[in-house]
Amino acid sequence: AQRVTQPEKLLSVFKGAPVELKCNYSYSGSPELFWYVQYSRQRLQLLLRHISRESIKGFTADLNKGETSFHLKKPFAQEEDSAMYYCALSGPGNQFYFGTGTSLTVIP
């Protein structure tokens, strides 16, 4: 069965510090993984997808099939990064399976 786990509900870091949001998945096929971000009172937005190997707003994520992980990283956190982050897996029927989310707070 498809499953996405985000072990941290809350994460606080100081401005300028590195940040890593963890995501682990279980999926029998070849996974397509995504990170979504939701800023306060806004709609969810696609942050990045592993297939494009892009860097958005300084964030990167590497798919590690051996550890079944897709952790989101940024070397220097900014206050505007404070938001809710969701890891998601694309499964059969183009359904997305979302993790429970991690609320990131960047402390000035």
Next chain:
Amino acid sequence: NAGVTQTPKFRVLKTGQSMTLLCAQDMNHEYMYWYRQDPGMGLRLIHYSVGEGTTAKGEVPDGYNVSRLKKQNFLLGLESAAPSQTSVYFCASSTTGLDGYTFGSGTRLTVV
């Protein structure tokens, strides 16, 4: 370019009342979805559609019905609202799984 539009944005219902949430997309997307977002539980799929005239159940379909009579619209109905259906509802659409979703701005529903 409106993207995905949800109406209404807010609604308060009494237990037992019915209502319909409308999702409209102008991107000619085949796939449309309804999710509910609850604290500590992330987003859970209620129903989805892979094309006009088709619907399928997601993870938490009980108490909800959907219809996709037109490609651009996906309706979510609550026939008899219950307090457990108090949530934020998000609609999304996509072309393929590789492109990710485009989300609507959400509907905050309170059932009292």
